[in-house]
Amino acid sequence: MSIERNVAVVTPWYPDAQRPYRGSFVQAMAAAVAPGLDRLDIYHLDGWAVSPEPARLRRVRDLHTQLLPRAMKAAEAVGGASLYRFPAIVERSRDHAVHARRYAEWLGVALDGRRIEADVIHAHVPMLGGYAALEHCRSGAKVYTTEHSSFLPEVLSQASSRELYDEILHRSAGSFVVGAPLHDLIAEVFPHHAAKIQYIANPIDFTAGREQAPRDLRRWLSVAGLVERKRIDYLLQAFAECHAEDGTLTLTLAGEGVLRAALVKLAEELGISEAVSFIGSVDPGDIPALMADHDLLVHTSRHETFGVVVVEAIAAGIPVLVTRSGGSDQVLAGIEEDAGRLVDVVDDPGAFADAFRDLRERHPGKTDLGRAREHLRAKYSYEAVADHHHRIWFGAAA
């Protein structure tokens, strides 16, 4: 007799009409794991901040309690999954434990007293998806969590959140992270759970890609938000230095952010406006083609939980020139020379420019993108990531 494979995903991030790219890695994970499952239900709890004024808050909560069960209908999602999307009302608060408890509470209201039916629940972001899943799983169900949050240090700096996070780790059947920085942080704060924290990858599309590696690294591409952490100002300065030596170089900046106007101005001041294109946000589905249309991925982030763009670039068949931001180092471990070049996170843009000169000398003779691609495909392709999840959920027989 075969046992049904019913899985639920609980997540605070999932693409929607307002933010079509937010949580696209959760959508990719769902698309990867859906084949081979009998049923996949996705619960997307979207945080809505409301006034903390007690009298109003009470009335808003009463109204939401009345409306939520009426609104709970499944929409069609990737891989034939059912998507249940609803707002989790949270009074404006900096206390992450408050957010966690509210998410759990509203999932309970949405389920109208029932439990999540699946035997396996995989929750994204332990504090939000994880705690909600643990509070509403049925007896005997296994709850796994994956941590992606770049704001985890702030969460764990709060005593109440730390205590709740400890409880979540304790109650979860398995706890996963997408990169070494998150692993190290959790292991440091909760040494008693260190052995429980394992790696899991976000799936990357390896089906498309350039047939030939680029010959000359002239067309640079950055896929990153225009925010301080990504250090696009530093990238522009490094690019300006290289552009002064080779006027045929171009730089495409894919991404949006609060620094856009300041960065456009900086490009003007550096005299590289004509060589730099700000193309705004790009649909995740269009990223592989965009990458394949360039010669080099450049990434100057200070800190990353996972080097997703690095994997995407190599999957698309272009080398990378990236900073040691945590996630990138881990992704390129053992294939750094083949895939491109890593650069230390330093303030001097000249270091990045020097690294470019070095890579340009080595490429393509002393790089091996094919080998790097196959190395990463074994870890990050949809098939590999699906197989990993299925083995975690259903054992070696999966």
Add this chain to the structure above:
Amino acid sequence: MNLLFLAPAASRKRAVAVETRRAVEDGHRVVLIAEAGIRRQGWEDLDPRVEVDWLDANTLSATESPALAVLARRLPLGLLRRLGRGPLRRPADKVARRWERWVVQPLDRRLRAGTTALREARQLERIRARLEYETPDWLVVCEPKALELGIEFLPALLAERPGTITTYAYEPARGGDDAR
């Protein structure tokens, strides 16, 4: 069906544009009550077939009396600034900081609360006026502010018309709209 989208703060413009277009293309009549904002910025993608009631509540702001502005803000702070240019810089800065904290900030808070009250009154007035002659089959509560304002009229509306569909987005349900 008659759909009414409520977006009084216009905090999810992109979603509203996408979902209202989707609803129109599904053959529904769509009315949107939304904040226009400055020169309707961000609303460029709205489908012209959507009937819109612009709220223009953001044009309203609470004001304080000129006498209060002079006596509580300009005069004391100007005086302290002038004193701060001389040898009394430290004590003057200290007093100015305290004045800001104990006098100016509470006044600012009062102004903000007054502005919120004015705007909410306008928003509610317009929504209620529309609901006087509009009988939506389906209400889409698009954003947190719609829910916060909804406490003033939604419970009564649903008690009167319990068959009204209410959702937080317009997304095609599995099995079509009948599944709702």
